[in-house]
């Protein structure tokens with residue numbers, strides 16, 4: 424046995440304070456005989472996960488911590504962790520003890536045995552693997568997502584949604600510039616980003632029960648998965664953020680119309696008052712939706728950040744609205760453009776303006 428670093432185990436964590444020490448103890452057992460380090464990538468968890476990990480890191484220098492401020496996202500956390508090591512092999516494992524760490528030495532053995540192997544995937548869907556005690560709803564959702572992902576992935580991975588795998592670090596580093604980093608399906612991202620198909624092997628594991636803390640992968644995250652797929656398929660044509668921003672803008676227009684109808688027709692306010700009100704309602708609606716979805720990874724939280732974000736968003740959109748009117752009326756009046764084409768051009772200019780400036784000023788800073 425040499426004393427060269429064999430493997431880095433990257434552990435994305437968010438509010439996993441009570442699981443950190445146990446995981447380290449389990450890694451210590453599972454990886455006996457190997458030289459390893461664990462890199463906890465924490466997105467500034469309110470429960471102080473990073474502090475707990477740092478305390479353990481003072482005692483045990485194999486334990487390292489990356490604390491990201493003002494960013495969220497499982498995939499991007501994994502990517503940053505994987506790039507922060509000198510180890511020739513990097514593994515990713517959940518920080519909530521649901522993955523089976525005893526598979527890690529088998530992954531290392533697989534790499535040692537087959538030098539052409541790029542990735543070893545922990546799979547719930549090969550013989551010997553399993554879902555533990557997932558409820559039928561979750562099994563169905565997971566099966567649906569797996570089926571969808573096979574459409575973008577040419578290769579026949581049984582568990583492309585797995586968050587438990589190991590990859591040779593040099594292969595990974597070559598692929599990183601091509602990763603989208605969106606959402607939580609880091610393995611799928613890696614497998615689809617690689618220009619030539621990665622050689623993989625699957626090893627079974629049984630998904631365990633979570634004992635402490637709670638799952639972060641809610642419905643919005645499920646939507647992030649669709650977004651990541653979109654990005655892989657059409658992202659080069661229309662960037663995913665702009666597509667979302669525009670879709671939400673279209674919803675905002677509907678909200679605007681609805682509010683005008685309600686205030687003007689139903690309540691009987693003046694048309695201008697109703698329009699001003701509708702504009703505010705629609706901008707507020709768009710602000711919160713974009714904050715929750717388009718800019719989920721940089722979302723503003725807390726009353727102060729939300730208020731100043733809302734103000735800057737309204738300012739940006741007001742200028743965008745003025746530009747819309749300007750462009751549309753210029754085309755219509757001066758260039759004899761048809762009304763629909765002129766309106767659409769106005770909307771497009773405003774959408775690009777609103778998107779570019781709000782991404783810079785409303786969601787552009789860290790914290």
Ligand code: GDD
Nearest residue numbers: 435436437466496497500517518519584585586638639640
């Ligand atoms: N840094 C960081 N940032 N970590 C995060 C974030 C985030 O935004 N969201 C979740 N995590 C961490 C959690 O703390 C946990 O350690 C791990 O990522 C997985 O999150 P869970 O919320 O426990 O996921 P799950 O159990 O519902 O989902 C599992 O099943 C999927 C299979 O379809 C995970 O194992 C996934 O990795 C897996 O792909």
Ligand code: MN
Nearest residue numbers: 517519521638
């Ligand atoms: Mn989990």
